[in-house]
Amino acid sequence: MDFTLSDDHLALRDSARTFLDKEVDLHPVLKPGSSVADAGYDRLWKQIVDLGWPGVVIPETYGGLGLDYLDLVMIIGEMGRTLAPAPLFGTLAGVWAIQAAGSEDQKTELLGAVAGGTSTLALAIADANGSYDAPGRDARATAADGGYRLSGAKSFVVDAAAADKIVVAAALDGQRRYFVVDAKASGVRVELVDWRDVTRQVATVHLDSAPATLLSGTSEDIWPFVRDRLYLVLAAESSEGAKAVLADAVAYAKDRVAFGRPIGAFQAIKHQLAEIAGQVECAVVGVQYAAWALSEGDPRASLAAAMAQSYASEAYRDATHRNIQVFGAIGFTWEMKNHLFYKRARCNAELLGSPARLREEVMQFLEREAA
Amino acid sequence: MDFNFPADDDPRRVELRQWFQDHPKPTGRQIAERGLAAPNWPAPWGLAADAEMMMIIEEEFARAGVRHPSVMNAIAVNQCGQSLLTWGTEAQRERLLPSALACEDKWCMLFSEPSGGSDLGNARTTARREGDHYIVNGQKIWNSLAHVAQIGVLVARTDSTVPKHQGLSQFIVDMNTPGITVRPIIDMSGEENEYNEVFFEDVRIPADRLLGKEGDGWRITMEQLQTERQHMTKPGAVWGAGPTARELVSGLIESGRIQDPLIRDEAAKLYIEGEMLRLLSLRNLSNKINGKPAGLEGNIGKMVSSPHGQRMTDLAKRSQGVAGMLKDDDVLPLPDKDFGLFSNWDYAYWFSPATTLGVGTQEILKNTVAERVLGLPRDTDPSARIPFNEAAAARTKAA
Numbered sequence: 001m002d003f004t005l006s007d008d009h010l011a012l013r014d015s016a017r018t019f020l021d022k023e024v025d026l027h028p029v030l031k032p033g034s035s036v037a038d039a040g041y042d043r044l045w046k047q048i049v050d051l052g053w054p055g056v057v058i059p060e061t062y063g064g065l066g067l068d069y070l071d072l073v074m075i076i077g078e079m080g081r082t083l084a085p086a087p088l089f090g091t092l093a094g095v096w097a098i099q100a101a102g103s104e105d106q107k108t109e110l111l112g113a114v115a116g117g118t119s120t121l122a123l124a125i126a127d128a129n130g131s132y133d134a135p136g137r138d139a140r141a142t143a144a145d146g147g148y149r150l151s152g153a154k155s156f157v158v159d160a161a162a163a164d165k166i167v168v169a170a171a172l173d174g175q176r177r178y179f180v181v182d183a184k185a186s187g188v189r190v191e192l193v194d195w196r197d198v199t200r201q202v203a204t205v206h207l208d209s210a211p212a213t214l215l216s217g218t219s220e221d222i223w224p225f226v227r228d229r230l231y232l233v234l235a236a237e238s239s240e241g242a243k244a245v246l247a248d249a250v251a252y253a254k255d256r257v258a259f260g261r262p263i264g265a266f267q268a269i270k271h272q273l274a275e276i277a278g279q280v281e282c283a284v285v286g287v288q289y290a291a292w293a294l295s296e297g298d299p300r301a302s303l304a305a306a307m308a309q310s311y312a313s314e315a316y317r318d319a320t321h322r323n324i325q326v327f328g329a330i331g332f333t334w335e336m337k338n339h340l341f342y343k344r345a346r347c348n349a350e351l352l353g354s355p356a357r358l359r360e361e362v363m364q365f366l367e368r369e370a371a
Numbered sequence: 372m373d374f375n376f377p378a379d380d381d382p383r384r385v386e387l388r389q390w391f392q393d394h395p396k397p398t399g400r401q402i403a404e405r406g407l408a409a410p411n412w413p414a415p416w417g418l419a420a421d422a423e424m425m426m427i428i429e430e431e432f433a434r435a436g437v438r439h440p441s442v443m444n445a446i447a448v449n450q451c452g453q454s455l456l457t458w459g460t461e462a463q464r465e466r467l468l469p470s471a472l473a474c475e476d477k478w479c480m481l482f483s484e485p486s487g488g489s490d491l492g493n494a495r496t497t498a499r500r501e502g503d504h505y506i507v508n509g510q511k512i513w514n515s516l517a518h519v520a521q522i523g524v525l526v527a528r529t530d531s532t533v534p535k536h537q538g539l540s541q542f543i544v545d546m547n548t549p550g551i552t553v554r555p556i557i558d559m560s561g562e563e564n565e566y567n568e569v570f571f572e573d574v575r576i577p578a579d580r581l582l583g584k585e586g587d588g589w590r591i592t593m594e595q596l597q598t599e600r601q602h603m604t605k606p607g608a609v610w611g612a613g614p615t616a617r618e619l620v621s622g623l624i625e626s627g628r629i630q631d632p633l634i635r636d637e638a639a640k641l642y643i644e645g646e647m648l649r650l651l652s653l654r655n656l657s658n659k660i661n662g663k664p665a666g667l668e669g670n671i672g673k674m675v676s677s678p679h680g681q682r683m684t685d686l687a688k689r690s691q692g693v694a695g696m697l698k699d700d701d702v703l704p705l706p707d708k709d710f711g712l713f714s715n716w717d718y719a720y721w722f723s724p725a726t727t728l729g730v731g732t733q734e735i736l737k738n739t740v741a742e743r744v745l746g747l748p749r750d751t752d753p754s755a756r757i758p759f760n761e762a763a764a765a766r767t768k769a770a
């Protein structure tokens with residue numbers, strides 16, 4: 001039993017921190033109308049690829065580093081803390097979908113390309129109504145010319161515009177299957193949407209008889225496998241993001257003077273920030289437990305991931321709101337970065353299902369356990 | 372990082388089970404002599420056990436159905452006894468610790484006063500040196516178990532001419548000393564067995580019962596409170612002990628009330644928060660194993676844990692609707708576990724307002740977290756820097 005981060009974990013986190021503190025600059029998005037493209041989305045991604053982060057959790061067999069999820073959350077936490085704009089979320093989603101659904105040959109080829117730094121991915125699975133449930137209504141596959149063609153659309157696809165290949169969940173004979181399309185292929189059109197979190201790039205993927213390769217897996221467990229890991233990614237971003245906005249609010253409260261004292265001397269401010277500190281502590285340890293459970297294949301790993309995401313995304317939402325409240329009206333302006341965190345928090349809490357929806361998953365898990 | 376717990380066949384467990392087989396109903400003296408009363412203390416009192424061993428011991432006591440001295444005599448074993456290891460004399464340890472660890476002498480704390488609970492540094496009870504004795508006068512309040520305790524840990528003012536925190540000292544007193552009167556307080560839960568008032572009238576305490584030096588009292592007291600708060604960083608409903616959200620949810624599932632949408636989401640929320648608290652307590656334990664010093668994390672833990680417990684007992688009550696307003700053991704099933712006093716949700720609920728008052732109110736804890744953990748500016752206390760007697764005179768004048 002050892003709940004303490006190892007020196008290796010801390011070293012990984014510190015190197016990610018040093019790199020991102022130096023390279024991430026959010027100032028360009030503090031002008032209304034700008035986007036991640038103006039904030040080094042592509043440049044940062046090239047650097048991240050050079051660092052080997054896309055291959056961190058890809059098994060060594062396929063050319064990756066084969067590290068575990070605790071290592072991953074050291075990196076993801078720092079991405080969340082700095083709101084680093086780069087298509088790591090989409091690439092990880094694609095990696096896990098291929099890992100769960102691909103044949104050996106498909107994994108060797110597709111994951112090998114990601115680990116080798118020559119391929120960026122995205123995962124297109126949600127319908128326009130926000131449903132991730134199988135089989136999905138908005139995209140369907142038909143067999144043609146010894147291969148497959150996809151038509152329809154997929155919504156809320158993170159990092160689709162940066163992707164070389166997109167993993168698409170589409171209905172084939174009434175069953176959800178996973179396909180890979182080339183983002184540049186004819187019949188594939190990526191349309192950016194006006195996503196409120198301007199540090200993330202989200203798109204709708206339109207498919208018009210687009211040529212696709214079928215991944216061999218048919219299991220019902222493919223999406224749960226991917227989803228649990230994406231919960232972990234969102235939760236890790238959220239817990240460290242919450243920590244960052246707490247630190248910003250504390251620093252501001254020490255600095256800003258009203259009624260002859262730093263506002264942080266007033267209990268009205270102090271007590272709010274103490275509350276947030278409690279939630280942040282809980283969120284961080286919840287994320288670490290979920291990362292460990294997923295790495296070990298623990299029977300409660302799904303539960304741990306849902307708990308972490310549900311708790312951390314609400315803590316993040318509370319922390320970012322408190323942060324704006326402590327800053328006062330200046331924190332409500334576009335030129336300050338407070339709203340970037342607020343929006344990330346809000347969007348993280350909805351992207352894969354709301355915290356309340358996740359709590360329902362937790363409860364169903366517990367009911368199954370009790371039965 | 373490894374969230375696995377020591378295995379069921381861990382040799383440390385096996386050895387303990389053997390001991391329980393040889394001593395099926397161990398006396399307090401036997402437990403203490405085996406080093407199991409305060410296992411984390413060094414020899415000869417304990418086993419210098421690390422935090423993992425502590426967990427094993429706690430679990431094996433539960434398995435054997437034996438209540439541990441840390442429950443039977445919490446003030447001595449968890450909160451105050453270890454102060455004698457660092458601040459006490461050899462003679463004090465020899466005289467006081469064996470009977471404390473054997474649970475033959477129960478201990479209580481004599482800290483709060485009617486004029487100051489949160490502002491503990493403002494204590495007015497005095498201890499005046501007179502030859503080989505101190506003469507104590509004053510009144511204490513909210514003293515758990517003082518009516519059954521043989522030993523009390525007393526904070527009293529030995530010097531009124533210095534600022535308030537500097538003039539305090541701690542004494543280990545015999546509760547049967549003439550001049551000490553204990554009066555039980557019936558709290559709102561209706562039970563008589565928890566709190567008391569304690570009156571001191573010209574009580575003569577031998578000078579060798581002073582812990583540390585005169586003026587060390589505040590530091591010793593703060594150490595004890597941090598330790599106590601860390602103990603409360605747990606997912607249980609009352610003081611971190613008692614039933615947890617796991618028991619709440621299983622009771623709600625068993626009774627079918629989990630299907631009520633007005634109960635269901637909140638139950639899930641509490642379950643998740645309870646698991647986070649469990650992880651937090653285990654991480655604190657783990658930090659200890661790895662030699663990281665115990666810091667201020669106990670303040671955060673208790674700050675989260677106390678309202679968590681209150682919300683939990685509240686949901687347990689609400690799940691029963693109007694029937695929950697009867698004074699009765701609950702109809703909500705609680706698994707067959709020994710939670711001591713709080714083995715039913717009813718008492719846990721009506722007692723629960725105490726948990727954001729005792730061991731530092733919720734407001735004091737938030738101040739401590741904000742100031743000591745986050746580093747925000749300290750609250751101003753105009754009385755903290757001037758001699759206690761001048762501050763007291765100014766108060767009288769203002770009144």
